[in-house]
C-alpha cells in the first residue's frame with residue numbers, strides 16, 4: 532500500500548469509526564475457534580509434552596508438516612466426493628495465485644507426503660512418525676468439536692503389514708489416556724478387509740440396504756450408490772434398527788485379513804487392553820483397509836455427555852503410499868483428539884499438575900533492596916532456582932499477602948540492612964525459623980533447602 536493509500540484508508544476507517552459504538556469496533560474470534568488462556572494453554576502443552584515423552588519411549592520420530600498443503604493432497608487421499616473435502620475443508624488461495632490450497636483437516640495425508648517427499652522411503656523400516664498441532668474443519672461446533680482443533684498423531688510405515696504395528700499404535704494411544712487418569716476407555720475395533728475381500732462385502736451391504744431402502748434416512752439413501760460403507764456411520768435414529776442386523780465385514784474377510792485381525796486382537800489381549808468388536812465401525816475416510824479402531828468411553832450415566840464422541844481413532848492404510856506414486860508400503864496410524872481429552876479432564880475435574888508449584892518468594896523492603904533484587908534474581912536464574920517476586924509492590928503487607936496466597940515454602944527477606952550488608956534472610960514459612968545468609972552463598976543454601 533502506498534503512503535497515500537494508507538492515509539486514505541486510515542481516514543476512511545476513522546470516519547467509519549465515528550458512527551460505530553465502542554462495542555461495534557470489537558473484532559471477535561471465528562466461530563468454533565477459541566483462545567487458550569493460561570490454564571488451558573498449559574494443559575494443552577502438558578498433553579503434547581506427555582505425548583512427546585511417549586513417542587520417545589516407543590521410538591517414534593517427531594516431525595512437523597505445514598498447516599497449508601496443496602488441496603490436491605486431501606482430494607486424492609480422501610476422495611474428491613468425501614465429506615471432508617466437499618463440506619469441511621477450509622480452502623485458501625493466496626492473492627494473485629491460482630494455486631488451490633487447503634488448511635489441513637487431518638495429519639495422515641501430510642505424513643504420507645512428507646514420508647515420500649523427504650526420501651524416508653529409503654530409510655530402514657519401520658519408519659515411525661509422530662506429529663501434533665492444530666487442524667481445521669468446518670464442522671458444526673459442539674462439545675469436544677471445534678473448527679480449529681488439535682491432534683496428536685502416530686504413523687508407522689513398514690515393509691510388511693505386520694499386525695504388531697496396529698497393536699503398538701493402539702497401545703501408545705491407550706497409555707496417553709491413562710497418563711491423564713482417563714482409565715475407562717474402550718477400544719472399538721473392526722476390520723473392513725482389503726482390496727481382495729472388501730468389494731464382495733460392500734456388494735452384500737449394498738444389497739441389504741437396497742432391500743431395506745424404505746427404512747433408511749434420506750442421507751443414507753443418497754449415499755448408497757456413492758459410498759456404501761459410510762451408511763454404517765449413520766447416527767440418525769431412523770437408521771439404527773437397520774444397522775443392528777447389517778451384514779458383518781468380519782464374516783466376509785479373506786484368509787489374510789482374518790489372520791491379521793485375529794493377531795491384532797491377540798496382541799491386545801496379551802496387553803490386557805479392553806476392546807469391543809464393533810461391526811458398524813468403518814471410519815469416515817476412504818483410504819482405510821483391514822484394521823480400523825476408535826477410542827470411546829465406557830457406557831455409564833456419568834459418561835453420557837461424551838457418549839457419542841470418540842477420543843481418537845485410526846486404522847491401517849496399506850494402499851495410500853502407492854496411491855501417491857511410491858512403492859507399495861503398508862502403514863497404520865492413529866489421531867488422538869487433544870481438545871476432547873482436555874474437555875474430559877475439565878468435565879471430570881481431574882487434578883492434573885500443569886505447572887510446578889512456586890516454592891520461593893522474594894520480599895524486598897526499600898529502594899536499595901529493590902535495585903539489588905534484580906541481579907539477585909538473575910543469579911538464582913543461572914542456578915535454575917525458580918523464584919516469584921512482586922517488585923512492583925512497595926508495602927511489606929502486600930508482599931506477604933501474595934507469598935501467603937502462593938503457599939510458598941520459603942520467603943527471602945531482603946531488607947534495607949541486608950541490602951546494605953549484601954545478605955538476605957531465609958525464612959521457613961511453616962516454622963517461622965530465620966537464617967541470614969550472605970548473597971554469595973544464597974544459591975547453594977537454597978538448593979540444599981529445596
Ligand SMILES: [Zn+2]
Pocket residue numbers: 724725726727728729784785786787788789
Ligand atoms: Zn482381505
Ligand SMILES: [Zn+2]
Pocket residue numbers: 747748749750751765766767769770
Ligand atoms: Zn441413515
